Amino acid sequence: MSKIKILDPKIQNKIAAGEVVERPSSVVKELIENSIDAGSGEIQVSIEESGMKEIRVIDDGEGIEAEDAPLLFERHATSKIGDDYDLFQIRTMGFRGEALASIGAVAKVTLETMHKESEPVKLQYEGGAIVADEPGKARNGTDITIREIFFNTPARLKYVRSLRTEAGKVIDIVQRMALNHPAISFTLLIDGREKLRTGGKGDLKAVIADIYGINVARLAVPVEAESPDFHITGYIVKPEVTRSHRNFINLSVNQRFIRNFKLTQSIINGYHTLQPKDKYPIAVLNMEMDPKIVDVNVHPAKTEVRFSKEMELNALVENTVRNALREETLIPDVEKNTEKREKEKAEQPKFEFSRRAGTAAPGTSPKQDFNTGSVKEAAERPASRAREPVFRTEERAPYSHRGRVKREKPGGSETGTATGTAPSLQKQKLPYLEIIGQLHGTYILMQNDSGMYMMDQHAAQERIKYEYYYENIQKDGDGVPLLIPYTFEFPLDDVITIDEKIHDLKDLGFEIEKTGAKNYSVSRYPDWIRTEDPEEDIASVIDFICHKDHFSVNDYREEMSIMMSCKKSIKANHHLDKRQMEALLEALNKCESPYTCPHGRPVIIQMTTYEIERMFNRIMK
Structure with a gap:
């Protein structure tokens, strides 16, 4: 008698359910993907008891024809692909034909649907079999309800986490779907209470505001890049907003949500030194590419993919993020009171999502336009969070550029060349800032037309030395x-x-010889060690190298630069005169990224004039 036999379809579906249906959020994901493939413009998700009791998804898609309805719960029954060639042209969210069969094997399902060219139908499916087939309501789209998930696989219930955790997973899935499909309106109800609603107008920045709040959306920077194989679009949030984990980095390929560690790391690398190492950014990026160069048929969950040109894509993502941040002025405002910010969020009448934040070019007067606009316009833009007051108790006198520090311009003096033509202005990273003093020997106080600025002198010099x-x-x-x-x-x-790594020191430019049992002499050191007393820095480099296993200059270049920059930078309670403060600001303005120290701490923060006047009650609401 043969020992090998084909398993019953019910058992097959239960086995497949182990991969497809891990938890309630897996069910939500599969059902939403079906609704998206059906061309829905509105999708409503409702869960009770975090989805353990009930999950309901209603859409206004094209629906399912009555004759196809009985096939919905058959394994590998799908309308998305027809032959093996279609596996290399996948542009739909689903294609494997496993989701409903797997869900129906471990839950009680009620499905009501109507296609415009067919009669409405209502099916009830339970534990792998259809238990009812009857006419449904005349309504375009599909309404599917999942009850008592894992009712016939009690062992799976033991591995379901707390209801709060499961609800959080569902929220995460719906938010990611909304971010990947801004043209679809998503509504999420938890135990009858609305938790999320998006407009569905195709404005990704508006969806970011719906999910993360207006204050985060204000700091969102649009990104776009293209190569022969890839087209990247989306938003990244300025580094002053951080999160404690990577889950706020949203990646999608052809609008399909994916998880990819290397791509996530490429985004983090794009924020190089702009955030602390234990903090992570918020980003929403979609990568369009030919389906032939990406394999989405790796795992039934379809969140793991493989790329044929992974290195090129990683490099493009990292450079795209870095270049986008390089074009922005990354000076954070002083944080406002949380309650006031929430109140302002509720009272916000309108937000212009299509307007990109910018700053005035340094060296221009308040009324002069140059590249990104005037200083006054920059102060009124959402990125600076300055608002026009309803009523002022008195008008403020125009700002005067007194005590201005001259900047050398190529080809002539500050006022122009001998022929009277204006010189070309070198693009500066920081706005024009006038130094007004020092606080506690630690912070340099500055001002311009938009408000007051404070610079951490230690962090500033760290950034200068690090670069x-x-x-x-x-x-x-x-x-x-x-x-x-x-x-x-x-x-x-x-x-x-040290004896083992003495060749590493010589490769760095040291001439070092052993002169005793514990003694070494250095007769030449590299040019980049520039201090009045280099002996301490030489000792630090030697100590740094001998405490690194398998030292490589390329691998430890950043770490060594941070170590060298931190040791000799200005410390707190060190008083500077006006000339020294101006020289520090001038050197900082020449940095590639003058907004944070190498550890990710801010170098300069801003308090806008609006915020200052509001604190003194000079603005009446």
């Missing part, structure tokens, strides 16, 4: 010879390591 070291470490040069070599003594447990 210098990162740029110059391992550059070819003759180095700095010493007439009298420096002699260093190290503990015996470090000597063995």
Whole structure:
């Protein structure tokens, strides 16, 4: 008697359900994807007891013809593909034909649907079999209800987490679907209470505001990039808004939500040094590409994909994020009171989502337009969160550019060349700032037409030194010879390591020799060590290298740059005169990214004139 036999279809569906239906949120995801493929303009999701009691999804899609309805719960029954070639041209959300069969195997399902060219139908499916087939209501679209999930697989119930956790998973799925399909209106009801509603007008920034709030949407920066194989669009949020985990990085391929560690890391790398290492950004990116170069048929959940040109895509995503942030002024405003911010959010009458935030070019007067507009316009834009008051108790006098620091311009003086033509202005990262003093020997106070600014002098010099070291470490040069070599003594447990890595030090530009059991002499050090007393920095580099396993300059270039920049930067309670403060600001303005220190802390924060006047009750609402 043969031992091998084909399993009963009911058992097959239960086995498949183990991969497709992991938890209530998996059911929600599969049902929403079916609604999207049906061309729905509105999708309503309702759950009770976090989906364990009931999940209901209603859409206004094209519906299902009556003759096709009995096939819905058959395994691998689908209208999305017809032959093996279609697997390389997948543009629909679903295509495997497993979802409803798997859901029906472990739950009680009621489905009501109507196609415009067919009669309405109502099916009840329970534990792998149709238990009722009757006429339905005349309503375009599909209404499907899932009850008592895992009622016949009690072992699965033990692995379902708390109701709060499961509800959070459902919310996450609906939010990601809404972000990937802004042209569809999504509504989420939990135990009869509306938790989310999106407009469905195709405005992604409006959806970001619906999900994360207007204050986050104000800081969202549009991104777009294209290569021969990929087209990237979406928004990234300025680095002053952070989250404690990666879940707020939303990635989609051809509007299909995916999880991909390398792509997520590419976005994080694009925020290089702009955020602390333990914080993560908010981003919503969609990558359009030919279906032939992406394989979505990796796992039944369809969130894991494979790319044929993964390295090119990772590089494009990282460069796109970095370039978008490079074009922005990343000076954060002082945080407002949470309750007031929520009140302002509720009272906000209108928000212009199509308007991109910008700043005035430095070196321009308040009324002068240059590239991104005037200083006054920049102060009124959503990114600066300045609002026009309803009533002012008195008018403020125009800002005066007194004590202005001159900047050298190529080809002539500040006022122009000898022929009277205006010189070309070099693009500056920071707006024009006038230094007005120092606070506690730690913070430099500045002002311009839009308000007051505070600069952390230690963080500013850290950024300046970090970019210098990162740029110059391992550059070819003759180095700095010493007439009298420096002699260093190290503990015996470090000597063995230094002996092993002495060639790494020589590759960096050091001439170092062992002169005793624990002593080393340095007769030449690289050009990039530029301090009045380089001996301490040389010792720090040697110590840094001997505590790194398998040291490589390329691998540890950033870490070494951070270490070098932090040691000799201005500390707190160090008083500077006006000339020193101006020199520090001038050097910071030449940095590639002058907004954060290498550790991700802000260098400059802003308090707008509106916020200051409101605190002094000079603005009456």
